[in-house]
Amino acid sequence: MKLATKKEIEEIKRRLLEHYPDSVTELHYHNLYELLVAVMLSAQCTDKRVNLITPALFEKYPDIPSLANADLDDVKELIKSCSFFNNKAKNLIKMAQMVMEKYNGEIPLDEKELVKLPGVGQKTAHVVMIEYTGANLMAVDTHVFRVAHRLGLSDAKTAEGTEKDLVKKFKTDLHRIHQAMVLFGRYICTAKNPKCYTECFLTDLCKSKESFKAR
Ligand code: SF4
Known part of the structure; x- marks a missing residue:
């Protein structure tokens, strides 16, 4: 070619x-927490589907502390129409727990720190930085x-x-x-x-x- x-x-x-x-992204979000969760869910899943899932998820788990203490089966149930929901549910909770333990509950707005979070690969980190900070990535x-x-x-x-x-x-x-x-x-x-x-x-x-x- x-x-x-x-x-x-x-x-x-x-x-x-x-x-x-x-x-801008077609994912619906109101803050960095919601953006990160939505982008994590969107791997191998359409934005449309993610937008159907997130309202109930964010109502029940509106922030990092609540997600860090979430019940795994409950999160699985809330996101079960998303591909790879088993792994995604585990990673979402682990991500929130690590933000609580290592970052004082504040999601790090730094590409190199973001990729250290469970379930956050380079692409997810870049999409979050692009959308939230307009980073040249x-x-x-x-x-x-x-x-x-x-x-x-x-x-x-x-x-x-x-x-x-x-x-x-x-x-x-x-x-x-x-x-x-x-x-x-x-x-x-x-x-x-x-x-x-x-x-x-x-x-x-x-x-x-x-x-x-x-x-
Ligand atoms: S729609 Fe895509 S494949 Fe078709 S002409 Fe445009 S760029 Fe090329």
Whole structure:
């Protein structure tokens, strides 16, 4: 597959930022605690589903101290429609317990500290930092991965490799580009039947549109 040229990368960046000037996550949250829990739940699960689950969860467990003392079976029951709910329930409680024990009950707003929490990988930490602080970081989920490859922004086989390529190529405004690529992938450059010839505003720069011509 052909990779995008420097000029094309600049143009892709310009158009993504123009079309999604102030995009934010579609996860519902009111504070850092709710954001972290929602992002942890969203791994391998849609934002829509997470938004259905969290109101009852946050009503019962509104903060770190209550979650740290939660009953595991009760948390499992509240999040059972989410994929990997068994592990997620365990990790949510362990995360809250560690925040209580090691961070005085305050979730650390620091990428290197966040990844020390149970169930918080680099992607989760980056998404939280991007959303909450506007940090110049990239996070690669299934949408960002697909869009990056279709546009020739990366040919890396892994999410980590793709993240490195995107950071190197875009350099600045990474948090805004991340949000833009998520929305672009979710609604336009979809996995099946991407809207190449109707809604896409990057068709002329795309390296994959030929594959979707018959549709
Ligand atoms: S032309 Fe199609 S495959 Fe290419 S970026 Fe647009 S929607 Fe995605």
